[in-house]
Amino acid sequence: MRNPRRRGLTALATIASLASMSVLATACGSDEDDSKSDGKVSITVEGWRPGDEQGTIDAVKKQAEAFMKEHPGVKVEPIEWEWNAETFSTQLAGDQLPTTFRVPFTDTKGLAERKQIADVTEYVNALPYAEDFNPSVLAAAQGTDGKIYGLPTDVYGVGLHYNRDLFEQAGLDPDSPPTTWDEVQSDAKAIADKTGKAGYVQMSTNNTGGWMLTTLTYALGGRMESEDGTTASIDNDATAEGLQMLHDMRWTDDSMGKNTSYEWGPINEAFAAGKIGMYMSGSDVYNALVTTNQIDPDSYGLAVLPLADSPDAGILGGGSVAAVSAKASPEEQEAAVQWNDFYRESKNYDTDAAVADAKVLKENDQPIGTPTLPIFDEDTWQSVQDAIAPYVNVPRDQMTSFTDGVFDQTLIPEPAAHTQEVYGILDSVVQKVLTDENADIDALLADANEQAQGLLG
Amino acid sequence: MTALLARLPRRVGSSIGPIVFLLPMLLVFGLFSWWPIVRSFVMSVQQTNLVTPAEYVGLDNFRAVLDDPLLTTAVQNTAWFAVLALVIGYPVPLMLAVIMSDVRRARGLYSLLAYLPVVVPPAVAVLLWRFFYDAEPTGVFNTILGWVGLGPVPWLEDPSWAMPSLVLEATWAAAGGTVIIYLAALVSVPPELYDAAEVDGAGIIAKVWHVTLPHLRGIMLITLILQIIGTSQVFLEPYLFTDGGPDNATLTVLLLVYNYAFANTTGGDYGKATALSLMLAGALAVLSIVYFRVTRRWSE
Numbered sequence: 001m002r003n004p005r006r007r008g009l010t011a012l013a014t015i016a017s018l019a020s021m022s023v024l025a026t027a028c029g030s031d032e033d034d035s036k037s038d039g040k041v042s043i044t045v046e047g048w049r050p051g052d053e054q055g056t057i058d059a060v061k062k063q064a065e066a067f068m069k070e071h072p073g074v075k076v077e078p079i080e081w082e083w084n085a086e087t088f089s090t091q092l093a094g095d096q097l098p099t100t101f102r103v104p105f106t107d108t109k110g111l112a113e114r115k116q117i118a119d120v121t122e123y124v125n126a127l128p129y130a131e132d133f134n135p136s137v138l139a140a141a142q143g144t145d146g147k148i149y150g151l152p153t154d155v156y157g158v159g160l161h162y163n164r165d166l167f168e169q170a171g172l173d174p175d176s177p178p179t180t181w182d183e184v185q186s187d188a189k190a191i192a193d194k195t196g197k198a199g200y201v202q203m204s205t206n207n208t209g210g211w212m213l214t215t216l217t218y219a220l221g222g223r224m225e226s227e228d229g230t231t232a233s234i235d236n237d238a239t240a241e242g243l244q245m246l247h248d249m250r251w252t253d254d255s256m257g258k259n260t261s262y263e264w265g266p267i268n269e270a271f272a273a274g275k276i277g278m279y280m281s282g283s284d285v286y287n288a289l290v291t292t293n294q295i296d297p298d299s300y301g302l303a304v305l306p307l308a309d310s311p312d313a314g315i316l317g318g319g320s321v322a323a324v325s326a327k328a329s330p331e332e333q334e335a336a337v338q339w340n341d342f343y344r345e346s347k348n349y350d351t352d353a354a355v356a357d358a359k360v361l362k363e364n365d366q367p368i369g370t371p372t373l374p375i376f377d378e379d380t381w382q383s384v385q386d387a388i389a390p391y392v393n394v395p396r397d398q399m400t401s402f403t404d405g406v407f408d409q410t411l412i413p414e415p416a417a418h419t420q421e422v423y424g425i426l427d428s429v430v431q432k433v434l435t436d437e438n439a440d441i442d443a444l445l446a447d448a449n450e451q452a453q454g455l456l457g
Numbered sequence: 458m459t460a461l462l463a464r465l466p467r468r469v470g471s472s473i474g475p476i477v478f479l480l481p482m483l484l485v486f487g488l489f490s491w492w493p494i495v496r497s498f499v500m501s502v503q504q505t506n507l508v509t510p511a512e513y514v515g516l517d518n519f520r521a522v523l524d525d526p527l528l529t530t531a532v533q534n535t536a537w538f539a540v541l542a543l544v545i546g547y548p549v550p551l552m553l554a555v556i557m558s559d560v561r562r563a564r565g566l567y568s569l570l571a572y573l574p575v576v577v578p579p580a581v582a583v584l585l586w587r588f589f590y591d592a593e594p595t596g597v598f599n600t601i602l603g604w605v606g607l608g609p610v611p612w613l614e615d616p617s618w619a620m621p622s623l624v625l626e627a628t629w630a631a632a633g634g635t636v637i638i639y640l641a642a643l644v645s646v647p648p649e650l651y652d653a654a655e656v657d658g659a660g661i662i663a664k665v666w667h668v669t670l671p672h673l674r675g676i677m678l679i680t681l682i683l684q685i686i687g688t689s690q691v692f693l694e695p696y697l698f699t700d701g702g703p704d705n706a707t708l709t710v711l712l713l714v715y716n717y718a719f720a721n722t723t724g725g726d727y728g729k730a731t732a733l734s735l736m737l738a739g740a741l742a743v744l745s746i747v748y749f750r751v752t753r754r755w756s757e
Contacts, residue, residue, distance in 0.1 A: 089722055089725050110722075261702060261703070424720065428705055
């Protein structure tokens with residue numbers, strides 16, 4: 001005997017369970033987003049960073065429309081995306097990346113070797129400037145097999161970013177940033193003492209600790225690996241000297257603030273918010289400081305990194321390669337390379353394209369003229385700079401230390417083998433020095449060197 | 458015959474009904490729980506990056522994990538988290554529940570307050586607490602401590618402070634659920650026992666000790682093992698708060714599994730990750746069996 005009310009409930013529950021199953025089924029099936037709807041090749045592309053302002057988003061979308069007018073057979077969808085050491089391989093494994101995305105120079109070879117990104121040699125060679133790349137830049141986009149796995153679209157050298165307001169408040173001259181590491185240390189102390197803000201901060205987590213310790217090591221004349229990437233040399237004098245300096249700033253001068261766990265995004269945020277006097281990052285970080293962190297342009301200053309008096313001292317140079325998913329079809333791969341040419345690369349080569357790009361950026365109030373380094377030869381770079389000069393809207397006169405000085409500095413590529421893994425090992429070293437006053441620097445470096453050597457084989 | 462025919466549809470109906478009801482659960486469980494378990498057994502003896510074909514490597518992954526110096530660190534840290542969680546996190550909900558069950562007025566309000574943190578999405582809670590844990594003297598907690606002349610405490614910025622800070626947040630986040638379980642169990646304690654104890658001259662502490670706790674023993678043993686299993690698998694707090702730092706001071710076993718699988722930006726080592734997961738699962742299974750054997754007598 002069933003009472004009618006209960007039967008009603010049973011029916012309802014059955015319907016609900018069937019409905020939930022069909023939802024599940026659609027959820028599983030929705031991935032089959034056919035890339036050739038109405039005969040078009042459809043790709044998703046890296047568009048803007050999480051948190052970017054509307055102007056950035058509008059500018060990308062406008063460019064996508066312009067591209068689709070030129071390539072009627074292709075449908076481009078820019079999406080929100082940013083490379084992050086923590087999430088990248090999860091997205092890669094889960095097939096959640098856009099069709100084309102930028103990865104750091106350090107990762108192209110490893111990804112290519114594991115067949116995680118597509119060989120696009122054929123499509124890159126079809127571009128008008130294929131022969132004109134600076135060979136050392138193109139090398140960053142090549143696999144160990146010599147094939148090309150993407151377009152190297154932006155090159156940076158690390159610079160010293162500083163807050164002009166804090167310099168003034170500390171009684172320092174914002175037009176003469178420090179030129180030696182001793183000055184960095186004394187300026188940092190002045191800022192901390194006078195303003196209560198952190199004078200100098202260095203990234204320490206998510207592989208950025210290793211990235212920046214390597215930068216500091218280069219500036220002091222050391223290396224982390226042999227040039228061929230077979231021997232680790234982490235326990236060198238320059239690295240020890242750099243760590244000792246960090247230790248003294250943190251524990252003796254108390255000029256680094258109490259929060260030491262920073263990586264790329266958070267340190268930009270803290271800097272733009274006026275909490276940090278100086279920090280090292282890529283020369284092009286000003287773009288993100290504007291579009292993501294809304295920095296006050298008047299407060300911004302960019303200087304060349306102080307270099308030690310050593311023939312081996314130089315600045316770390318890196319960049320991004322616009323790579324293409326290995327799972328994309330040949331048509332999608334070709335379309336992706338064409339998009340990267342249109343949106344990211346031709347403006348570095350062709351003055352008309354550079355002006356067209358600057359116009360779109362200007363319309364949307366986006367930064368134009370942030371310092372970069374040449375991807376092709378220096379003349380090409382200079383002609384592009386001249387072409388966009390009328391559109392420049394970033395405070396170039398607050399960046400002269402960098403723009404005047406960087407071409408006299410040696411640009412040193414990042415460690416050749418297992419770069420991000422070695423950076424991960426170095427993260428721990430930096431964290432230890434910044435959080436433990438009694439850290440034994442030599443022992444830490446010896447241990448890190450052994451771990452790194454284990455990776456290099 | 459007619460009786461049989463009359464009964465037939467009902468029988469068919471009653472046997473299809475349960476299956477229809479079970480289907481979604483079987484499907485979801487099978488797809489999202491059992492299938493991954495089977496896959497992880499397979500992957501633990503393979504070298505695979507999920508793109509190129511997998512290669513059988515025997516027990517190499519297990520050996521590599523056991524040779525990793527970080528494994529010892531991770532096991533020690535996880536044990537430390539479990540101990541701290543036991544010392545801080547285990548008695549707190551019990552005390553809260555006993556006190557709340559004694560409150561006569563607005564009991565619902567207190568239950569709500571205790572349970573509210575459980576409703577806050579964990580990632581949001583961690584981000585909020587990261588803000589509280591600002592190590593500068595101007596941070597929220599350090600300001601409060603400053604009022605009574607304490608601190609500033611380096612919360613997440615010091616290897617020895619980081620883990621207790623994580624446990625504090627985890628306790629805050631999880632206590633509500635356990636409080637509800639205890640409250641439900643406390644209702645089952647017959648009020649006559651308290652009256653009888655009172656007649657015998659028992660005070661509050663004596664009543665709790667002689668009446669309440671013995672009645673909660675079964676539940677307490679269950680929540681204890683659940684807590685140990687839960688804390689052995691702690692991941693969210695170290696991942697979101699400190700990413701295992703500073704200097705691996707909060708690297709836990711599960712975070713190590715995650716790092717094996719996903720922290721390498723050129724593709725993960727899923728073999729090592731699944732191998733360590735299986736070892737953790739095995740250790741927890743053994744622990745549970747031993748625990749129930751040992752405590753069987755007490756809980757009867």
